[in-house]
Amino acid sequence: xxxxxxxxxxxxxxxxxxxxxxxxxxxxxxxxxxxxxxxxxxxxxxxxxxxxxxxxxxxxxxxxxxxxxxxxxxxxxxxxxxxxxxxxxxxxxxxxxxxxxxxxxxxxxxxxxxxxxxxxxxxxxxxxxxxxxxxxxxxxxxxxxxxxxxxxxxxxxxxxxxxxxxxxxxxxxxxxxxxxxxxxxxxxxxxxxxxxxxxxxxxxxxxxxxxxxxxxxxxxxxxxxxxxxxxxxxxxxxxxxxxxxxxxxxxxxxxxxxxxxxxxxxxxxxxxx
Amino acid sequence: xxxxxxxxxxxxxxxxxxxxxxxxxxxxxxxxxxxxxxxxxxxxxxxxxxxxxxxxxxxxxxxxxxxxxxxxxxxxxxxxxxxxxxxxxxxxxxxxxxxxxxxxxxxxxxxxxxxxxxxxxxxxxxxxxxxxxxxxxxxxxxxxxxxxxxxxxxxxxxxxxxxxxxxxxxxxxxxxxxxxxxxxxxxxxxxxxxxxxxxxxxxxxxxx
Numbered sequence: 514x515x516x517x518x519x520x521x522x523x524x525x526x527x528x529x530x531x532x533x534x535x536x537x538x539x540x541x542x543x544x545x546x547x548x549x550x551x552x553x554x555x556x557x558x559x560x561x562x563x564x565x566x567x568x569x570x571x572x573x574x575x576x577x578x579x580x581x582x583x584x585x586x587x588x589x590x591x592x593x594x595x596x597x598x599x600x601x602x603x604x605x606x607x608x609x610x611x612x613x614x615x616x617x618x619x620x621x622x623x624x625x626x627x628x629x630x631x632x633x634x635x636x637x638x639x640x641x642x643x644x645x646x647x648x649x650x651x652x653x654x655x656x657x658x659x660x661x662x663x664x665x666x667x668x669x670x671x672x673x674x675x676x677x678x679x680x681x682x683x684x685x686x687x688x689x690x691x692x693x694x695x696x697x698x699x700x701x702x703x704x705x706x707x708x709x710x711x712x713x714x715x716x717x718x719x720x721x722x723x724x725x726x727x728x729x730x731x732x733x734x735x736x737x738x739x740x741x742x743x744x745x746x747x748x749x750x751x752x753x754x755x756x757x758x759x760x761x762x763x764x765x766x767x768x769x770x771x772x773x774x775x776x777x778x779x780x781x782x783x784x785x786x
Numbered sequence: 787x788x789x790x791x792x793x794x795x796x797x798x799x800x801x802x803x804x805x806x807x808x809x810x811x812x813x814x815x816x817x818x819x820x821x822x823x824x825x826x827x828x829x830x831x832x833x834x835x836x837x838x839x840x841x842x843x844x845x846x847x848x849x850x851x852x853x854x855x856x857x858x859x860x861x862x863x864x865x866x867x868x869x870x871x872x873x874x875x876x877x878x879x880x881x882x883x884x885x886x887x888x889x890x891x892x893x894x895x896x897x898x899x900x901x902x903x904x905x906x907x908x909x910x911x912x913x914x915x916x917x918x919x920x921x922x923x924x925x926x927x928x929x930x931x932x933x934x935x936x937x938x939x940x941x942x943x944x945x946x947x948x949x950x951x952x953x954x955x956x957x958x959x960x961x962x963x964x965x966x967x968x969x970x971x972x973x974x975x976x977x978x979x980x981x982x983x984x985x986x987x988x989x990x991x992x993x994x
Contacts, residue, residue: 516914592936592979612803636837639910639938683910714908767914767934773982
């Protein structure tokens with residue numbers, strides 16, 4: 514039986530990893546900081562996927578981002594989705610050759626709508642993750658944002674989501690800007706925007722601050738995967754503990770026999786830099 | 787000291803880095819190549835791949851790699867592992883984006899999961915799922931029963947009627963998850979993304 518997925522999302526900007534709160538960014542540390550506080554060669558056993566997004570607000574440097582991606586994938590044998598600033602097939606190709614398995618697109622879904630088609634023709638639909646950021650208006654209505662949250666789309670969110678679901682994308686990543694980084698719990702109202710029957714996997718993101726929030730997400734039958742980008746709440750062995758609690762809570766997640774890494778592998782990893 | 791060597795076929799469609807990184811972790815010397823002559827002579831070949839079948843097959847043909855692969859695998863019996871799209875390319879044909887002929891190393895065609903097969907399940911099939919494997923084979927040696935491996939695909943092959951070692955995964959229908967027949971190996975899932983289960987499988991392949 515297909516397992517649910519716990520996804521950890523890393524936000525990268527200009528050499529640093531960021532904490533985002535309602536899409537306001539705060540630099541937390543560089544790659545060395547991340548590796549000290551999140552040893553991905555170990556932590557990857559507590560997550561089912563890693564999402565790495567370049568959320569740089571100014572001009573992005575994709576080659577540098579690719580180098581960071583490569584560093585993250587050393588001894589980290591977990592599926593990786595990369596994105597942020599992907600506007601053409603060439604950028605996607607660079608990310609895929611740097612360790613990414615899937616490409617996340619966001620703003621282009623509403624503007625350069627042919628990109629999803631181009632990417633799926635090149636890499637297959639399963640390779641394209643459609644990410645949609647949602648925020649409440651003053652009257653409490655959920656609206657779609659794009660361009661790092663700076664552009665508001667007037668069309669009803671439900672219509673925009675319906676149109677994305679007809680595009681050649683493999684999964685849909687719904688992110689609540691209102692809950693983003695707050696640690697107050699996932700925003701289940703965004704799921705109400707989905708049609709009754711969704712035939713693509715749904716990832717819910719934004720607001721998970723502890724294992725109970727994750728658990729509630731997994732218990733919702735509309736959700737195939739839950740993502741958290743909270744760099745502080747799951748620091749150290751936080752993800753490991755959270756996963757343990759999810760399993761105790763009855764969520765079917767894959768388990769790993771870690772013996773292989775410790776006993777059977779005799780050689781040290783070569784320098785891949 | 788292990789003395790593994792493998793040539794990863796680079797035809798512009800692969801997640802080359804991930805495969806290479808996993809092989810190197812296992813102590814394998816990796817040669818990434820798109821050179822038909824090198825592939826013609828290699829002892830151990832790995833065909834990774836993320837992409838559409840037609841584009842991939844066209845790339846293999848235009849780079850003169852189809853013939854070198856077939857020579858290596860069929861005439862010289864080089865050890866061969868196809869991963870994900872790499873496995874699908876080993877099929878007879880695919881209906882992805884029109885009909886395209888495959889390498890024909892596995893007697894099965896590649897088709898999209900149909901809604902009648904998967905019933906209420908979502909397509910693509912994405913995530914860790916249980917593989918029911920043939921324990922007599924080499925690939926799954928030392929892996930305890932029905933472990934999870936990472937899948938990400940919309941197209942599938944059905945288990946062929948063959949004496950080869952067939953492993954399956956059920957997604958409404960039993961589809962081919964792994965294949966082994968003499969020097970020919972394939973996995974629909976990504977061993978390089980399947981944590982220790984996948985590393986063990988890759989190590990088993992290198993050991994054969």
